[in-house]
Amino acid sequence: MSAMDVKPRRVLVTYESVTGNTKRVAEAIAAVIPGSVLLPITDAPAPEGFDRVFVGFWCDKGHASDGADTYLKSHPGYPFILFGTLGGVPGVGYSVTYENRVREELTAANVPFRDFRLWQGKIDPALVEKSKARFPMTPERRARIAAAATHPDEADLNDAQAWALGQLTRS
Numbered sequence: 001m002s003a004m005d006v007k008p009r010r011v012l013v014t015y016e017s018v019t020g021n022t023k024r025v026a027e028a029i030a031a032v033i034p035g036s037v038l039l040p041i042t043d044a045p046a047p048e049g050f051d052r053v054f055v056g057f058w059c060d061k062g063h064a065s066d067g068a069d070t071y072l073k074s075h076p077g078y079p080f081i082l083f084g085t086l087g088g089v090p091g092v093g094y095s096v097t098y099e100n101r102v103r104e105e106l107t108a109a110n111v112p113f114r115d116f117r118l119w120q121g122k123i124d125p126a127l128v129e130k131s132k133a134r135f136p137m138t139p140e141r142r143a144r145i146a147a148a149a150t151h152p153d154e155a156d157l158n159d160a161q162a163w164a165l166g167q168l169t170r171s
Contacts, residue, residue, distance in 0.1 A: 011036040011168070014044035015056035016067040021085035021121025021152055022056045028157040029054055029083070029164040041067045047078045052168060058121070059086035062098050063105065076110040081167050083160065085121035087148045114170065117163055120151040 011033050015026035017040075030038035037050075047053040057068030064072070064084070072080060084102070088095040099118060106113060123145055135141065152160070 010050045011052045011054070012044065012047065012050045013038045013054045013056070014041050014071070016041040016058065016065045017056070017085075018058055018065075019122055019124050021119075022058050022083075024121075024152055024157065025083060025085060025119055025160045026054070026056045028152075028160050029056075032161045032165055033168065041071050044071060047075050047080070052081060053078065054081045054083060054164065054167070056083045056085075059084060059088075059095075059098055062094075062101055064102050069105075072106060072111045073109045077112065080111065080113045081164075082106075082113050082116040083163075084116070084118045085152065086118055087121065087123035087145070089120055090118040115163075115167060117160070119156045119160060120148055122149040122151065 013026050013030040013033070013036050015022045017023035017026070023040075026038060030036045039045075041055070041057075055068055055072060057065040060066065063069065064082075072082075082102075086095055086098060088098075090099075095118060099116065103116060128145060
């Protein structure tokens with residue numbers, strides 16, 4: 001599917017990003033949606049003026065980032081399309097726990113969502129330094145951090161674009 005196959009809609013792509021991972025995914029999504037509005041979450045208007053609203057956030061101690069969480073919960077009942085980034089591999093280990101926790105917290109707060117996808121991204125170096133005191137820097141951990149630093153890569157961004165276009169064709 002290409003952008004040419006998508007019925008024109010008023011679309012907002014908003015995000016909160018610390019390391020740039022979520023911003024890169026948001027930019028990739030907005031790039032394939034003609035006329036979309038791309039804004040940081042701090043500048044995002046109310047969602048009611050849009051046909052679709054994509055909200056991106058980073059994993060913050062196993063929860064949606066504070067800014068995104070506040071935005072989502074301040075508009076209960078609006079069916080957002082969620083995406084996020086985290087240091088782990090989506091669908092594996094702790095990332096599954098994270099995704100389930102976000103789903104449960106938003107559902108409990110009456111925040112419906114059409115879909116929710118995660119992509120891997122580099123881990124904030126400050127967080128890595130801070131966590132060294134609690135978690136030993138084993139060779140396996142170093143390898144996971146190094147692998148995460150290569151994301152989101154072109155394949156991730158292409159996947160995000162295809163996913164986003166698919167969201168526009170859903171009723």
